[in-house]
Amino acid sequence: MKRYFIHTFGCQMNASDSSRIGEALGRMGLSFTPTAESADLIVLNTCSIREKPEEKMLSALGRYRAVKVARGAMIAVGGCVAQQEKERILKKAPYVDVVFGPDAIGRLPELVERARRDHVRTVETAWVDSDEYVFPRADPEAARGKVTGLVTVMKGCDNVCSFCVVPHTRGREVSRPVGEVLAEVADLARVGVREVTLIGQNVNSYRGGCTFASLLRQVAREPGVERVRFTTSHPHDLSDDLVEAFRVEPKIAPHFQLPIQCGVDRLLSKMRRDYTVAEYLERLAALRRARPGIAVTTDIIVGFPGETDEEFDQTVDLTRRVRFENQYSFVFSPRPKTAAGAHEAEWGPVPHAVKVSRLDRLIEVQRAITAEILRESVGTEVEVLVEGPSRFEPTRRFGRTPENRVVNFDGDAPAGALAWVKIEHASSSALRGVQGERVSLPPIPVADPLPEGDACSA
Numbered sequence: 001m002k003r004y005f006i007h008t009f010g011c012q013m014n015a016s017d018s019s020r021i022g023e024a025l026g027r028m029g030l031s032f033t034p035t036a037e038s039a040d041l042i043v044l045n046t047c048s049i050r051e052k053p054e055e056k057m058l059s060a061l062g063r064y065r066a067v068k069v070a071r072g073a074m075i076a077v078g079g080c081v082a083q084q085e086k087e088r089i090l091k092k093a094p095y096v097d098v099v100f101g102p103d104a105i106g107r108l109p110e111l112v113e114r115a116r117r118d119h120v121r122t123v124e125t126a127w128v129d130s131d132e133y134v135f136p137r138a139d140p141e142a143a144r145g146k147v148t149g150l151v152t153v154m155k156g157c158d159n160v161c162s163f164c165v166v167p168h169t170r171g172r173e174v175s176r177p178v179g180e181v182l183a184e185v186a187d188l189a190r191v192g193v194r195e196v197t198l199i200g201q202n203v204n205s206y207r208g209g210c211t212f213a214s215l216l217r218q219v220a221r222e223p224g225v226e227r228v229r230f231t232t233s234h235p236h237d238l239s240d241d242l243v244e245a246f247r248v249e250p251k252i253a254p255h256f257q258l259p260i261q262c263g264v265d266r267l268l269s270k271m272r273r274d275y276t277v278a279e280y281l282e283r284l285a286a287l288r289r290a291r292p293g294i295a296v297t298t299d300i301i302v303g304f305p306g307e308t309d310e311e312f313d314q315t316v317d318l319t320r321r322v323r324f325e326n327q328y329s330f331v332f333s334p335r336p337k338t339a340a341g342a343h344e345a346e347w348g349p350v351p352h353a354v355k356v357s358r359l360d361r362l363i364e365v366q367r368a369i370t371a372e373i374l375r376e377s378v379g380t381e382v383e384v385l386v387e388g389p390s391r392f393e394p395t396r397r398f399g400r401t402p403e404n405r406v407v408n409f410d411g412d413a414p415a416g417a418l419a420w421v422k423i424e425h426a427s428s429s430a431l432r433g434v435q436g437e438r439v440s441l442p443p444i445p446v447a448d449p450l451p452e453g454d455a456c457s458a
């Protein structure tokens with residue numbers, strides 16, 4: 001076996017896990033290949049947050065089976081679906097060689113080797129005890145040449161949101177010790193990463209030796225780090241300390257992904273979200289007072305069981321009132337082992353066509369708000385952390401503002417530089433402009449990254 005390919009589904013947590021998977025396979029002597037057709041080992045890192053990614057995973061498995069037949073490649077399935085549905089995977093896809101849960105990433109080489117040597121299927125989905133769990137440390141060399149990097153600060157979730165499968169697929173919350181987080185951030189900064197995103201299922205309940213606010217401030221002070229971001233947060237853990245950190249620490253990027261899920265107290269209570277709309281708005285107001293202009297994005301579930309037309313209208317109204325910068329909205333899909341999945345029939349399933357038409361309407365409202373917010377930048381000069389050539393307009397440069405707005409611009413600032421860009425045009429999803437005179441060069445030269453595929457990582 002010489003080469004591996006990874007197909008990553010789902011969130012940034014999975015993207016980060018895929019990097020650790022790649023590094024583990026690298027230690028076995030395998031190198032990354034960008035196509036499944038040239039791989040000797042195909043890894044699917046799966047997501048079960050909704051039905052769709054799960055269906056996509058099964059259809060991808062069918063495609064990769066042909067590669068297995070053609071060149072004898074091995075197939076390994078990891079991630080949340082593997083954790084929760086190992087029996088179903090083994091039954092539906094008996095040609096899969098390895099099934100491994102999120103806690104077994106470090107053991108993947110051993111599982112692959114045993115499957116190859118003994119011609120057996122190997123399966124490992126046991127949880128590692130919280131006290132014994134060791135977070136895999138990222139190999140900084142894999143990040144050389146990149147401007148942005150993900151650092152895992154915790155895993156799992158102790159909340160019990162009634163729609164969410166994460167506590168069943170990722171287990172109890174475990175926070176990574178602060179020293180380990182800072183060491184990994186320092187490693188990344190040393191190889192040229194200038195923007196660090198701290199990730200976890202509910203980062204603001206972090207307890208790895210300090211509060212999350214303190215962790216953020218320490219990361220922001222690491223030499224070479226220009227911006228710190230994080231995802232994802234639960235509104236009830238948005239502490240005054242964290243709000244204060246936004247006020248005093250300019251390197252904490254003014255962007256907050258704060259899922260509200262819906263704009264109706266009755267449904268929030270059924271979702272077991274542990275806050276009311278008024279409490280959410282109060283936290284948001286505190287955040288906006290601390291950092292005027294902060295971009296707030298959210299998650300919304302459309303068609304939660306029992307949602308009426310009037311209740312959906314309240315969520316649309318809330319979207320308008322808050323003026324979210326953007327939102328990740330999805331139709332409700334019942335997930336195994338969740339309370340909302342179990343009680344859907346009793347609470348009142350919303351017909352699929354109604355869910356879809358509500359979602360379309362919400363997306364349309366949000367698009368208009370996003371476009372309006374972006375238009376407000378036209379004529380202003382914004383700070384852009386340059387990531388390289390634009391993916392869709394290769395003659396232009398590409399980067400993001402502190403608010404995480406995408407900017408494509410005419411200029412020559414290298415990847416890793418902070419460039420001030422005069423915005424001339426706004427579309428519904430991105431800004432376009434021209435580089436001004438102010439450019440702050442990176443302390444360590446970083447190369448333009450290769451264009452990324454959207455579903456494969458190494």
Ligand code: SF4
Binds near residue numbers: 160161201
């Ligand atoms: S806080 Fe987030 S990850 Fe945790 S159960 Fe709720 S939705 Fe799922």
